[in-house]
Amino acid sequence: MRDLLNASSLQCVGTSATLAGSGTYDEQRAEVASVASQLFGSTVRRENVIGETLCRVTPARDFSDSAVVSELKKRVNEEDATPPRDYQGFVSSPLSIWIENTFGITTEAESGRIIRAKPRSILGPDGAAHALSALISTSMERCADVIQEALLAGYECSPNPETGFPPFAFRLHQFISRGGSVFASIEKESDRYVTLFGQQYVPGDRSRVLLPLVFCRECGQEYFCVWETLDSNDSDTPFFTPRELSDAVSDDEHERGFLYLSADHPWPNDPQAFLQRLPDDWVEEVRGVLRLRSGRREYLPQPVRVGKDGQQHADGLECHFLPGHFRFCLHCGVAYGARQTSDFAKLASVSSEGRSTATTILSLSAIRQLRNEKTLAFHARKLLSFTDNRQDASLQAGHFNDFVEVGQLRAALLRAVCDAGDSGLRQIPKASLPVNIPHKSLMMNAKHGKRTFVKPDCP
Numbered sequence: 381m382r383d384l385l386n387a388s389s390l391q392c393v394g395t396s397a398t399l400a401g402s403g404t405y406d407e408q409r410a411e412v413a414s415v416a417s418q419l420f421g422s423t424v425r426r427e428n429v430i431g432e433t434l435c436r437v438t439p440a441r442d443f444s445d446s447a448v449v450s451e452l453k454k455r456v457n458e459e460d461a462t463p464p465r466d467y468q469g470f471v472s473s474p475l476s477i478w479i480e481n482t483f484g485i486t487t488e489a490e491s492g493r494i495i496r497a498k499p500r501s502i503l504g505p506d507g508a509a510h511a512l513s514a515l516i517s518t519s520m521e522r523c524a525d526v527i528q529e530a531l532l533a534g535y536e537c538s539p540n541p542e543t544g545f546p547p548f549a550f551r552l553h554q555f556i557s558r559g560g561s562v563f564a565s566i567e568k569e570s571d572r573y574v575t576l577f578g579q580q581y582v583p584g585d586r587s588r589v590l591l592p593l594v595f596c597r598e599c600g601q602e603y604f605c606v607w608e609t610l611d612s613n614d615s616d617t618p619f620f621t622p623r624e625l626s627d628a629v630s631d632d633e634h635e636r637g638f639l640y641l642s643a644d645h646p647w648p649n650d651p652q653a654f655l656q657r658l659p660d661d662w663v664e665e666v667r668g669v670l671r672l673r674s675g676r677r678e679y680l681p682q683p684v685r686v687g688k689d690g691q692q693h694a695d696g697l698e699c700h701f702l703p704g705h706f707r708f709c710l711h712c713g714v715a716y717g718a719r720q721t722s723d724f725a726k727l728a729s730v731s732s733e734g735r736s737t738a739t740t741i742l743s744l745s746a747i748r749q750l751r752n753e754k755t756l757a758f759h760a761r762k763l764l765s766f767t768d769n770r771q772d773a774s775l776q777a778g779h780f781n782d783f784v785e786v787g788q789l790r791a792a793l794l795r796a797v798c799d800a801g802d803s804g805l806r807q808i809p810k811a812s813l814p815v816n817i818p819h820k821s822l823m824m825n826a827k828h829g830k831r832t833f834v835k836p837d838c839p
């Protein structure tokens with residue numbers, strides 16, 4: 381612009397909500413001025429950088445004064461006291477003042493300027509409840525309760541007559557991290573100790589080992605993900621140790637595999653019974669008799685008796701060990717070809733979902749909950765999502781689209797099958813399809829069973 385207009389004294393004005401550095405207010409202004417000078421190609425002086433000016437909502441009180449503290453203590457310990465809902469009453473409450481001092485604002489030591497306080501949690505050793513409890517010698521639970529109550533009241537209170545805003549507008553941050561694996565003891569389903577905290581033994585009981593579980597992606601049946609480990613001293617009795625699903629390379633002492641233990645659908649040891657449950661391409665019919673194909677014998681589930689300690693004992697529980705990669709599900713029968721050696725597509729652990737899927741599921745769940753939340757105003761039942769990365773945003777948008785469309789397609793198929801009743805559905809010959817099909821890519825999805833991102837021109 382400057383070049384085009386030959387305007388040597390062009391006045392540049394920049395605004396940003398996020399441009400901030402560390403250090404005092406003055407240091408931050410110097411930093412912003414230097415970035416702005418570079419950006420605009422003309423000198424921006426530090427004193428021309430305007431930051432925010434904060435005002436207290438509540439009157440300033442000194443909480444090192446014992447009289448003020450005892451007033452606060454009295455308020456916190458008042459049973460059945462609800463925070464005032466009128467503006468003046470609310471802001472003059474000693475608890476409101478303490479909350480603003482703790483969560484809202486603080487004073488910069490160098491300049492005496494009011495700045496935003498660092499966000500902090502309510503609970504925990506560094507939490508505000510702990511600090512309040514120490515200040516007024518009251519139980520932490522009580523302090524946490526009154527803080528939460530007062531924060532909510534500050535949001536619901538009648539607004540400041542001058543600004544029209546409620547006294548406290550707080551933001552709540554919830555951090556959701558993915559789980560690890562789920563671990564269980566080697567026992568019947570009803571007796572198992574199940575935990576999300578990875579550890580070697582059931583807490584307090586070193587006779588029961590914990591092994592990670594993985595789940596059939598088709599039916600959800602659980603398997604212990606194990607190494608069958610040979611003890612070099614006592615090679616007759618292998619024992620089972622935990623394995624990550626991605627650990628796949630067996631060696632002389634470790635054989636990878638899965639342990640199956642199901643009370644309601646046990647794997648039979650009688651050949652006539654298990655031949656019926658093996659995948660079709662594992663068996664052949666010779667002169668009317670079903671028999672196992674040669675070459676499959678070594679992959680058959682092997683009956684093993686396993687103790688709670690992971691060792692093989694004669695009096696252990698009867699389980700079945702599936703050596704090598706996962707070839708078929710003993711529960712639902714879904715089978716995989718010999719070339720599909722990666723188990724990730726066949727079995728899931730608690731943590732095997734990616735970030736995009738997790739974001740989609742969490743967001744959809746939040747929206748569904750919000751829609752049913754009748755205590756919220758209709759316009760408030762919404763979810764805003766932020767990302768600092770354009771590539772992430774477009775990936776997530778595509779994922780959302782795809783997920784919703786696949787859900788709709790499946791729902792439509794289910795509805796069609798239910799409506800068709802006993803006569804069932806049949807494939808429509810291509811020639812008789814209507815010409816104008818809006819969901820072209822979906823039709824392709826249905827045909828190939830593939831997940832592809834939906835084209836942007838789809839409604």
Ligand SMILES: [Zn+2]
Pocket residue numbers: 596597598599600601709710711712713714
């Ligand atoms: Zn299954």
